[in-house]
Amino acid sequence: MEHKEKKFFPLFVDFTQKRAVVIGGGKIAVRRIQTLLTFVGEITVIAPACTESVKTLCQKGKIIYKQKKFEAEDIENADLVLAVTDNHALNEEIYKICKENNILVNVASNQEKCDFHFPGILEYENVVIGFNGCGKDHKKVAV
Numbered sequence: 117m118e119h120k121e122k123k124f125f126p127l128f129v130d131f132t133q134k135r136a137v138v139i140g141g142g143k144i145a146v147r148r149i150q151t152l153l154t155f156v157g158e159i160t161v162i163a164p165a166c167t168e169s170v171k172t173l174c175q176k177g178k179i180i181y182k183q184k185k186f187e188a189e190d191i192e193n194a195d196l197v198l199a200v201t202d203n204h205a206l207n208e209e210i211y212k213i214c215k216e217n218n219i220l221v222n223v224a225s226n227q228e229k230c231d232f233h234f235p236g237i238l239e240y241e242n243v244v245i246g247f248n249g250c251g252k253d254h255k256k257v258a259v
């Protein structure tokens with residue numbers, strides 16, 4: 117099966133009872149955690165160092181933060197994984213482990229290693245709109 121123009125289908129998935137594990141606690145991780153907060157049952161962040169916002173979210177009980185380097189067992193029970201470290205080789209390794217274990221994964225440093233793209237999201241009343249630029253221009257989908 118070959119697609120000349122790759123585009124992603126906007127699936128609106130129920131993650132409210134699911135576990136997301138975010139590997140990395142930097143700038144991009146925080147932005148995505150903020151977006152995920154109201155959509156996902158449980159969010160765990162794995163990173164040896166993180167931004168203040170990650171610590172604050174953890175103190176407020178909104179996420180779990182484990183201050184450590186990534187190990188394969190960190191994603192054993194994950195339904196959804198975001199590989200958002202600044203170590204591209206590690207992100208690819210995380211991708212490989214997820215594929216072997218049928219876990220949905222998004223690698224922020226390589227759009228070819230994404231089961232799904234992370235969307236720009238706009239919400240009002242009970243409407244959720246997700247934007248995706250087919251990986252061609254993320255600036256177009258910034259909200």
Ligand SMILES: C[C@@]1(CC(=O)O)c2cc3[nH]c(cc4nc(cc5[nH]c(cc(n2)[C@H]1CCC(=O)O)[C@@](C)(CC(=O)O)[C@@H]5CCC(=O)O)C(CC(=O)O)=C4CCC(=O)O)c(CCC(=O)O)c3CC(=O)O
Nearest residue numbers: 224226227233234235236248249250251252253254258259
């Ligand atoms: C393909 C995709 C896959 C995925 O990661 O899911 C992807 C990929 C990449 N982005 C890169 C860079 C940046 N992306 C942003 C911003 C956003 N990127 C987002 C989504 C996506 N980004 C996915 C779908 C894209 C699409 O729809 O077409 C948003 C919507 C959601 C979110 O991330 O929260 C959010 C805007 C929302 C908002 O702001 O509201 C900024 C700006 C900033 O950080 O301030 C920069 C900094 C650089 C700059 O500004 O130029 C790089 C290069 C990394 C490197 O080489 O280092 C790659 C890697 C690659 O292209 O392979």
Ligand SMILES: NC(=O)C1=CN([C@@H]2O[C@H](COP(=O)(O)OP(=O)(O)OC[C@H]3O[C@@H](n4cnc5c(N)ncnc54)[C@H](O)[C@@H]3O)[C@@H](O)[C@H]2O)C=CC1
Nearest residue numbers: 140141142143144145163164165185186200201202224225
């Ligand atoms: N898709 C997108 O929207 C964008 C993606 N990127 C990519 O996202 C990644 C992260 O970017 P930033 O958040 O700006 O980086 P950052 O430098 O702010 O954060 C990196 C994080 O990775 C963690 N980390 C490093 N080694 C680790 C390990 N062994 N185990 C667990 N965590 C580890 C660090 O502790 C830190 O929390 C980069 O790979 C970059 O290429 C960057 C810009 C936008």
